[in-house]
Amino acid sequence: MDKSLLQQQVLERLSEDLLQTEQAARAAHETATHEENIAENKYDTLGLEAAYLATGQARRAEGIRQSIVYWRQFRPCPYDASKGIQLGALVCLVDSDDKQQQLFLGPDGGSMKLVSGAQLVQVISSEAPLGKAILGKCEGDEVWIQVAPMRQQFEVLWVC
Template sequence: MDKLLLQYQVLERLAEDLLQAEQAMRAAHETATHEENIAENKYDTLGLEAAYLATGQARRAEGIRQAIAHWRQFRARPYDASKGIELGALICLIDSDDKQHQFFLGLDGGSMKLFSGAQAVQVISSEAPLGRAMLGKCEGDEVSIQIAAIRQQFEVLWVH
């Protein structure tokens, strides 16, 4: 599986998300500033609510722009067993039910599921609980995370 191809897919998906956020921001801004939505009394809050929504969408769009910039600069290095799993690693974990899960350990803002052929690859941040738990691990190591009262355990099957 090509990590560079996965990175391009992340960038494509982020670009789509940015387009949607910008469209939502424009629509909310138009609603907020439309002459029919000028408040006539203190209970008429449609324009105000739309302005809040436009501000939130603008923040979301800016966050996506920053994620795109970071992903464009990101260069995944080859796996080095002496360092263990690092940012940019492609990892296959096996759970207690012998089900395999493939992950691409990436930057913030890229949490998504991608496909390489028929194979699903979950992109996760190193800041996510599972991402943090995988850092520094090597093939054959155990990875465990606690989610509420449930402890999930995995074994690192392979790393690229």
């Protein structure tokens, strides 16, 4: 599986998200500043609510822009067994029910599912609980994470 193709898919998805978020921010700003939405009394809050929404959308857009910068600068390195799993690793885990999942450990802001060939690949950050748990692990190692009241156990099948 080509990590650079996965990275390109992440960048494309982030660009789409940014476009949608910017459009939503513009629409909320237009609503907030439209003359028909000028408050006539203290209970007329449509313009104020739209302004809050526009601010939130603008912040979200800025976060996506920062994620795009991280992902453009990101250079996944080949797996080095002496260091274990690091940022940029493509990892296959298997759980106690023999269900496999493939993970691509990337920089912050890229949590999404991608398709590579016939495989589904979950992109996670090293700050996510599972991302933290697999850092430094090697093929054959066991990984545990606590999810609410349950403890999940995985084995690292392979890494590249």
